[in-house]
Amino acid sequence: xxxxxxxxxxxxxxxxxxxxxxxxxxxxxxxxxxxxxxxxxxxxxxxxxxxxxxxxxxxxxxxxxxxxxxxxxxxxxxxxxxxxxxxxxxxxxxxxxxxxxxxxxxxxxxx
Amino acid sequence: xxxxxxxxxxxxxxxxxxxxxxxxxxxxxxxxxxxxxxxxxxxxxxxxxxxxxxxxxxxxxxxxxxxxxxxxxxxxxxxxxxxxxxxxxxxxxxxxxxxxxxxxxxxxxxxxxxx
Numbered sequence: 044x045x046x047x048x049x050x051x052x053x054x055x056x057x058x059x060x061x062x063x064x065x066x067x068x069x070x071x072x073x074x075x076x077x078x079x080x081x082x083x084x085x086x087x088x089x090x091x092x093x094x095x096x097x098x099x100x101x102x103x104x105x106x107x108x109x110x111x112x113x114x115x116x117x118x119x120x121x122x123x124x125x126x127x128x129x130x131x132x133x134x135x136x137x138x139x140x141x142x143x144x145x146x147x148x149x150x151x152x153x154x
Numbered sequence: 155x156x157x158x159x160x161x162x163x164x165x166x167x168x169x170x171x172x173x174x175x176x177x178x179x180x181x182x183x184x185x186x187x188x189x190x191x192x193x194x195x196x197x198x199x200x201x202x203x204x205x206x207x208x209x210x211x212x213x214x215x216x217x218x219x220x221x222x223x224x225x226x227x228x229x230x231x232x233x234x235x236x237x238x239x240x241x242x243x244x245x246x247x248x249x250x251x252x253x254x255x256x257x258x259x260x261x262x263x264x265x266x267x268x269x
Contacts, residue, residue, distance in 0.1 A: 082192055084263075088259070144199075145196055
């Protein structure tokens with residue numbers, strides 16, 4: 044069954060606003076990943092996190108690996124129209140395990 | 155350097171027919187993963203293969219579905235006697251090896267429609 048939960052399920056924001064979304068699990072993960080999926084395309088990796096407490100940035104995106112190892116969040120600063128899409132968190136329980144995906148957060152940016 | 159290539163991009167099959175989905179991993183990648191995505195949902199793990207071996211098939215339905223990754227050629231996901239519920243997007247990902255800092259890259263998917 045589903046092991047990752049994402050919130051919010053969907054967001055509608057004004058262009059220029061900051062965005063925050065998170066992902067939680069009932070299990071400990073040793074890797075957290077954030078992907079973006081555009082309509083009709085495959086997921087594209089945005090940020091990978093490997094250590095509890097790690098904070099990593101990729102341009103306007105910042106993600107953190109929760110201290111408890113059961114959660115992660117993604118922030119997007121100064122949103123632009125091309126940020127529209129579905130953001131998936133994903134994780135692995137061990138370095139050699141399959142990657143499990145959350146249900147996604149749908150982001151809409153109003154110009 | 156070509157990415158993960160999946161074909162066909164769109165596939166229409168009548169109920170009872172067979173569907174074959176192909177995935178060519180990135181050059182140098184020997185690990186392949188298949189995921190299924192239903193509309194408005196996340197990606198569900200199906201199977202993980204390393205050249206000629208199935209490593210983890212815990213997400214594969216017990217019947218009608220099979221996967222292979224031969225020594226030569228692409229990985230194939232085969233669905234026999236398709237039913238309407240098989241309609242979904244099927245994504246393949248590949249990686250060079252397991253372990254930290256070796257994340258997988260996804261293809262553009264095959265959208266299967268069963269009519």
